[in-house]
Amino acid sequence: MNIRIFRIHSKLIELVWPKEISHDILHEQLQVRSFFENEYAEGIREIRMGFNTVSLKLRIEISEEDCGDILEEINQLPKIIGTFASKIWKIPVCYCAELGRDLEKLSQIHDISIEEIKKLHSETIYTLHFYGFLPGFMYLGGLDQKLYTPRKKTPDRSMPRGTVAIGGQQTGIYPAESPGGWHAIGQCPVRLFDISKERPVIPAVGDKIKFEPITREVFEDIQQLSRQGLYSWHHD
Amino acid sequence: MIKTPAYIHFIQPGLLSSIQDLGRFGMAVYGVPYSGVMDRFSMTQANYLLQNQFFDSVLEMGGPGAKMVFELATRVVFVGADADIYWNEKPVKAGKILEIQEDDLIHIRKFRKGQWLYMGIQGGFESEIVAESRSWYPDITPQSKIEKSDSVCYLSEERFYPALSSHAKMNLNWFKHGEIKVYKGPEWDQLPKLTQNRIMKKSFTISTLVNRMAYQLEETIENEVEPILTAPVYPGTVQLTPNGNLIILMRDAQVTGGYPRILHVENNSLNILSQKRPGDKINFSI
Numbered sequence: 292m293n294i295r296i297f298r299i300h301s302k303l304i305e306l307v308w309p310k311e312i313s314h315d316i317l318h319e320q321l322q323v324r325s326f327f328e329n330e331y332a333e334g335i336r337e338i339r340m341g342f343n344t345v346s347l348k349l350r351i352e353i354s355e356e357d358c359g360d361i362l363e364e365i366n367q368l369p370k371i372i373g374t375f376a377s378k379i380w381k382i383p384v385c386y387c388a389e390l391g392r393d394l395e396k397l398s399q400i401h402d403i404s405i406e407e408i409k410k411l412h413s414e415t416i417y418t419l420h421f422y423g424f425l426p427g428f429m430y431l432g433g434l435d436q437k438l439y440t441p442r443k444k445t446p447d448r449s450m451p452r453g454t455v456a457i458g459g460q461q462t463g464i465y466p467a468e469s470p471g472g473w474h475a476i477g478q479c480p481v482r483l484f485d486i487s488k489e490r491p492v493i494p495a496v497g498d499k500i501k502f503e504p505i506t507r508e509v510f511e512d513i514q515q516l517s518r519q520g521l522y523s524w525h526h527d
Numbered sequence: 528m529i530k531t532p533a534y535i536h537f538i539q540p541g542l543l544s545s546i547q548d549l550g551r552f553g554m555a556v557y558g559v560p561y562s563g564v565m566d567r568f569s570m571t572q573a574n575y576l577l578q579n580q581f582f583d584s585v586l587e588m589g590g591p592g593a594k595m596v597f598e599l600a601t602r603v604v605f606v607g608a609d610a611d612i613y614w615n616e617k618p619v620k621a622g623k624i625l626e627i628q629e630d631d632l633i634h635i636r637k638f639r640k641g642q643w644l645y646m647g648i649q650g651g652f653e654s655e656i657v658a659e660s661r662s663w664y665p666d667i668t669p670q671s672k673i674e675k676s677d678s679v680c681y682l683s684e685e686r687f688y689p690a691l692s693s694h695a696k697m698n699l700n701w702f703k704h705g706e707i708k709v710y711k712g713p714e715w716d717q718l719p720k721l722t723q724n725r726i727m728k729k730s731f732t733i734s735t736l737v738n739r740m741a742y743q744l745e746e747t748i749e750n751e752v753e754p755i756l757t758a759p760v761y762p763g764t765v766q767l768t769p770n771g772n773l774i775i776l777m778r779d780a781q782v783t784g785g786y787p788r789i790l791h792v793e794n795n796s797l798n799i800l801s802q803k804r805p806g807d808k809i810n811f812s813i
Contacts, residue, residue, distance in 0.1 A: 299791050300710045341758030422558040423783030467666045492557050
């Protein structure tokens with residue numbers, strides 16, 4: 292693996308891959324993560340991921356030499372051939388002008404129809420790289436290049452819970468109401484984060500996400516089901 | 528021992544008042560910040576003086592104004608910022624165990640030094656435990672800060688033995704010095720030597736952008752460090768933005784960030800830093 296290790300202090304280290312968003316890196320990250328979970332669980336407080344990083348918060352102290360040894364161990368891991376088993380989760384999204392208030396503007400910026408935006412956004416299969424930013428916010432890779440849009444200069448004061456938006460080369464769903472600088476293209480009626488559950492999110496890192504266009508009526512129905520805790524997630 | 532649930536009623540909430548403990552760990556992988564007290568040193572002192580468990584929750588206040596009435600007897604102690612504290616209109620000192628009686632009134636007036644004042648209470652607060660922590664955070668706990676006429680639960684309990692030290696002498700100067708110890712962050716080496724030297728030699732001023740998520744510094748550092756792909760950040764991470772702003776992440780920090788992480792504040796220095804106020808000077812030392 293093409294990685295280096297950076298030791299911030301004796302209990303915080305970071306493994307760094309080349310600066311790109313890719314499936315191969317994600318697979319290596321997951322392999323490294325499970326290696327740590329299997330081999331060094333007692334010594335580790337927390338493992339976090341970024342697009343090209345795996346960060347370890349430790350219970351025990353680690354020296355520069357130990358870091359070198361760990362890197363060597365990682366490089367001796369068998370190379371994974373083929374792909375990881377991952378689910379494709381279907382997430383309903385209503386791409387209407389009312390819930391996707393920047394659709395019109397985006398269609399002007401890119402000179403494509405709203406229908407085309409909807410198609411490009413919902414036909415892609417995205418990869419969940421990690422959670423961050425807000426509780427339950429998924430960092431997704433795979434946005435179609437035609438939809439890359441610079442973030443707004445001044446963030447909107449409030450993006451409603453469930454807003455599906457595009458910012459830079461990324462797309463995501465705001466799991467809670469929040470200020471945000473991304474462009475709103477729709478809204479998802481399903482609750483994405485529930486702290487009362489032992490596992491407050493459904494999709495796991497490495498899983499795939501596909502957005503399914505729904506009408507406003509279906510949006511209302513699913514929202515109600517989700518509020519009552521009766522909505523069940525679907526995957527392939 | 529009989530414990531009776533009782534409430535503190537807030538006539539005035541004060542500024543940025545919330546219930547905090549050591550924080551919520553193990554949920555960062557789902558994007559949930561740690562939260563927890565800004566100044567752990569002060570929280571630990573408060574709980575020690577009250578002979579509480581070290582992890583018991585405390586009331587954190589980020590400015591003057593809190594006015595509260597106690598329903599039933601308990602013991603409390605104030606630690607942290609140097610503030611004017613009044614108990615039934617009489618001034619009291621930090622570190623003194625106050626034997627609170629029914630209907631007693633506490634009023635926090637001026638903050639003289641420091642940013643965060645803590646009130647420890649016998650046995651800690653009885654606010655809701657969410658994912659193993661009582662620390663308040665928006666959308667995680669039912670409340671994120673104390674509002675006017677809120678009530679917070681505690682357990683009133685008869686105790687016949689005296690407190691450990693009823694007049695602990697508090698050193699209110701422990702956060703006075705401006706030296707903040709840091710480690711090199713993952714992107715430190717991408718800064719030219721000259722810029723690194725400037726950052727280490729320069730004295731920085733805490734700006735007015737101070738909250739539980741981050742403290743921003745006033746001075747800027749011109750830089751051409753390349754942006755990074757979103758990566759993990761922690762309380763203590765020092766970010767350098769393309770505009771040259773230095774942002775030090777604090778306890779409510781998001782779990783990931785996209786700005787270069789040039790430094791990382793050492794644990795004890797993070798407590799000292801948390802007690803700095805806008806206008807205070809700091810300097811980094813590696």
